Amino acid sequence: MFSTFMAHAWIVATMVAVVAGAVGFFVVARRAAFAAHALPLGAFPGAAAASLLGVSQLLGLVVFSALGVAAIARLQRGERREVASALWLALSLAVGTLLLGFSGQYVQSIYGLLFGEVLGISRGQLVGVAALGVVALSVLVLFARRLLLESLSEDLAGAAVGRSSRLEWVFLGILALSSAIAVPVVGALLVFSLMVGPASAARAFTDRPWRALAVSVALAIGTVWAAIALSYLSNWPVGFFVGVLSAACYVAGRLHGGGVAQAA
Amino acid sequence: MTDPSMALAVEQVCIALGGRRVLRDVSFRLEAGEFCGLIGSNGSGKTTLLRAILGFVRLEAGRIRLAGHSAGTGLIGYVPQKIALDPGLPLRARDVVALGLDGARLGPALPSRARRARVDEMLQAVGALEFAEQRVGLLSGGQQQRVLVAHALVRRPRLLLLDEPLANLDVRSTAEIVALLRRLSRDYGAAVLLSAHDVNPLLSAMDRVIYLANGSAVAGRADDVVRTEVLSSLYGYHVDVVRVHGRVVVVAAEASEQIHAAVARNPEHTAPVP
Ligand SMILES: Nc1ncnc2c1ncn2[C@@H]1O[C@H](COP(=O)(O)OP(=O)(O)O)[C@@H](O)[C@H]1O
Numbered sequence: 255m256f257s258t259f260m261a262h263a264w265i266v267a268t269m270v271a272v273v274a275g276a277v278g279f280f281v282v283a284r285r286a287a288f289a290a291h292a293l294p295l296g297a298f299p300g301a302a303a304a305s306l307l308g309v310s311q312l313l314g315l316v317v318f319s320a321l322g323v324a325a326i327a328r329l330q331r332g333e334r335r336e337v338a339s340a341l342w343l344a345l346s347l348a349v350g351t352l353l354l355g356f357s358g359q360y361v362q363s364i365y366g367l368l369f370g371e372v373l374g375i376s377r378g379q380l381v382g383v384a385a386l387g388v389v390a391l392s393v394l395v396l397f398a399r400r401l402l403l404e405s406l407s408e409d410l411a412g413a414a415v416g417r418s419s420r421l422e423w424v425f426l427g428i429l430a431l432s433s434a435i436a437v438p439v440v441g442a443l444l445v446f447s448l449m450v451g452p453a454s455a456a457r458a459f460t461d462r463p464w465r466a467l468a469v470s471v472a473l474a475i476g477t478v479w480a481a482i483a484l485s486y487l488s489n490w491p492v493g494f495f496v497g498v499l500s501a502a503c504y505v506a507g508r509l510h511g512g513g514v515a516q517a518a
Numbered sequence: 519m520t521d522p523s524m525a526l527a528v529e530q531v532c533i534a535l536g537g538r539r540v541l542r543d544v545s546f547r548l549e550a551g552e553f554c555g556l557i558g559s560n561g562s563g564k565t566t567l568l569r570a571i572l573g574f575v576r577l578e579a580g581r582i583r584l585a586g587h588s589a590g591t592g593l594i595g596y597v598p599q600k601i602a603l604d605p606g607l608p609l610r611a612r613d614v615v616a617l618g619l620d621g622a623r624l625g626p627a628l629p630s631r632a633r634r635a636r637v638d639e640m641l642q643a644v645g646a647l648e649f650a651e652q653r654v655g656l657l658s659g660g661q662q663q664r665v666l667v668a669h670a671l672v673r674r675p676r677l678l679l680l681d682e683p684l685a686n687l688d689v690r691s692t693a694e695i696v697a698l699l700r701r702l703s704r705d706y707g708a709a710v711l712l713s714a715h716d717v718n719p720l721l722s723a724m725d726r727v728i729y730l731a732n733g734s735a736v737a738g739r740a741d742d743v744v745r746t747e748v749l750s751s752l753y754g755y756h757v758d759v760v761r762v763h764g765r766v767v768v769v770a771a772e773a774s775e776q777i778h779a780a781v782a783r784n785p786e787h788t789a790p791v792p
């Protein structure tokens with residue numbers, strides 16, 4: 255379980271968990287869980303396209319994530335974020351279906367993209383994930399206070415900066431980057447569970463914002479570590495355990511913060 | 519900009535929303551430290567005017583000047599009308615005030631003794647110290663109001679805008695909040711522009727009043743503005759300003775006759791407000 259073969263898996267999963275836990279805090283605060291689902295799933299055809307073209311999968315994911323951000327942010331001007339996310343998701347899945355039709359022989363890798371394939375991570379991928387993760391986290395730290403203020407109230411944030419502007423592009427950009435690195439590990443279908451489960455549990459355990467963010471990161475790390483270990487022992491897919499354990503985090507949070515949950 | 523005593527000057531402002539003219543040629547001034555009521559019924563444009571002062575709404579014509587700045591420098595305290603704070607958000611009352619101090623800045627917030635002292639002082643000033651450590655979304659409406667006033671004032675703005683802060687408060691809390699805002703305005707040297715649909719709770723506190731109706735505004739001292747001739751001309755039909763037991767009732771002509779009659783019959787009781 256701790257052989258060099260597994261070392262990449264542990265490292266990359268930890269990096270993904272740190273990013274997903276931190277970004278997830280704002281996903282939950284901004285009530286953007288659906289966008290956090292639509293972006294990674296909508297990016298997965300990018301990986302399919304990349305394997306058809308024979309270029310890096312991560313590149314395909316980043317390109318399609320960026321397209322998703324642009325589409326959601328633009329459509330959002332006329333529609334609500336849920337509607338914008340749904341439109342993007344429908345469009346990109348249609349493209350994905352087409353690409354799947356072209357590439358019948360890639361079924362195994364497509365399965366990995368949807369449900370996660372933590373064991374196949376190469377050294378090159380590892381470096382890519384680390385680089386993008388650092389970028390995502392740096393931008394997050396830079397805008398953390400304003401993102402938090404916006405989560406409290408857009409009007410208050412607008413009054414503080416002197417205009418009614420939202421950080422939606424910044425936020426979606428961070429979300430897209432973290433999705434791109436998380437998809438190969440956790441799987442497009444389950445990325446958002448890792449973002450939403452630990453983060454929504456964390457807010458039941460503390461009333462302090464930055465402490466809640468730290469708890470969210472810790473729970474996300476715990477989730478992926480346990481998922482890898484269980485997957486190794488049982489030979490079941492990692493994604494299954496990530497999904498189940500994320501949901502377990504959420505349930506634990508609800509039970510712990512019963513009073514808060516009821517008041518909400 | 520030449521006049522240091524000016525806090526806000528609204529000059530011939532016209533605003534159209536969704537193709538409809540909401541405000542037409544609205545002009546008034548606020549002197550530094552003045553306490554001013556912005557009175558108008560629902561849909562008269564109070565929120566729109568306040569949001570225009572914040573730079574959220576584009577002006578069709580006219581200009582808005584702030585003490586030493588042009589609009590949109592972020593040095594205005596603002597308490598919005600409808601505040602639905604998410605009870606799930608892990609944010610204490612204290613954190614909300616701290617976000618008022620430096621929430622617009624980039625980078626992580628470094629805790630410091632000075633920062634904490636300023637937040638504490640502000641919490642104390644609005645009477646929110648006792649619930650400072652509680653999650654803000656779980657506080658009562660009145661408590662949240664105090665926290666948001668502290669959030670708005672902690673950077674010591676020269677101008678504080680409050681949108682209907684008295685809505686949904688009972689009579690006693692209304693009087694308390696008005697007294698508190700009046701005192702804070704003096705202590706912090708901030709001009710206050712406070713919107714309301716009822717002028718009465720503000721009558722004793724206001725230095726100046728602005729009435730909005732039909733897209734137009736009249737501004738001045740309360741005694742000069744809250745009068746039968748002035749308001750009749752603003753509303754475009756005859757209204758009577760009736761003063762009963764220290765309260766002001768503004769009524770259309772027909773209803774006012776009934777009130778006069780009722781008061782004449784039974785002067786011990788306050789006339790019904792239509
Ligand atoms: N975004 C908008 N688009 C079109 N009309 C609007 C918009 N916002 C407000 N209005 C209209 O402008 C008028 C003034 O609204 P508002 O400023 O909210 O009034 P108040 O705060 O005094 O109740 C109302 O008639 C309202 O319907």
Ligand SMILES: [Mg+2]
Binds near residue numbers: 564565566682
């Ligand atoms: Mg309003």
